[in-house]
Amino acid sequence: QSVLTQPPSASGTPGQRVTISCSGSSSNIGSNYVYWYQQLPGTAPKLLIYSNNQRPSGVPDRFSGSKSGTSASLAISGLRSEDEADYYCAAWDDSRWVFGGGTKLTVL
């Protein structure tokens, strides 16, 4: 049981916009930044979004993050086949880092 709650799956067709939600509590998302990681099959996670809505250099602006209260969302616009991956949200929680259970994104 993960501390942060994500839907196990999401899907969309090429070109569509999809969003992935991440629900937490006042001790994590409610009082700290949210981060998003993308994990392609068989590879290590990659930082996608930091500090709620900032993109590291090299991450396309098709990816965007937002946060409101104790929830956060990752939006992917102009969906592409290479976006098919697992996505994880993360936040600091008191004295530890916590992750969501992950959302498997399928591009139909």
Added chain:
Amino acid sequence: EVQLVESGGGLVQPGGSLKLSCAASGFTFSGSAMHWVRQASGKGLEWVGRIRSKANSYATAYAASVKGRFTISRDDSKNTAYLQMNSLKTEDTAVYYCTRLVGTSGGFDYWGQGTLVTVSS
């Protein structure tokens, strides 16, 4: 180019020990907090623990699931972080990643390729 390379994984019996290494290059290792994150097969990511820099007294912190059994250390002269795992349990079976935390709000920006630890009799 930033690189993190883990090594030391393998098969170990329950109750046994294993020491993982994470060799870093391409950035100022001594000034960075280093973390370990694990992932059981088909499962999500789980934070294991971290060690801060010398400037932050090499402070360590651990997940409740490994506290008292795992120890994180570092050798800045070798640009290497370590994860000593004792009293291993079958539920510790996972791919272990080392990763760097950038600043205080930048997230885990670089990850190693991971090393597989299998705890089984």
